[in-house]
Amino acid sequence: MNSDCTATGTISAYSLSGTLLRTAALAGVFVNHQREVRYLFESLVLPNGTSIRVVITVDAKEGVYERLGYEPFSALRSDRRSPPKK
Numbered sequence: 001m002n003s004d005c006t007a008t009g010t011i012s013a014y015s016l017s018g019t020l021l022r023t024a025a026l027a028g029v030f031v032n033h034q035r036e037v038r039y040l041f042e043s044l045v046l047p048n049g050t051s052i053r054v055v056i057t058v059d060a061k062e063g064v065y066e067r068l069g070y071e072p073f074s075a076l077r078s079d080r081r082s083p084p085k086k
Contacts, residue, residue, distance in 0.1 A: 005030040035062045
């Protein structure tokens with residue numbers, strides 16, 4: 001996270017066999033005293049380089065990640081990510 005509460009990220013999705021399916025670039029901003037985050041997908045690219053037009057937004061509040069088994073937003077803000085707990 002940047003000092004102005006903005007963030008960027010890249011998400012790559014893979015099949016169960018490990019084949020790259022798509023890569024997305026996101027831009028986000030933390031709001032409400034960093035208790036919420038809003039993301040906008042900036043691009044979606046297939047493995048062959050084809051860009052797909054997307055209009056996807058994400059709004060999340062603190063507590064959602066924990067219910068999914070991830071660490072709280074505070075861990076995301078420090079740029080540490082962990083897989084869901086099993």
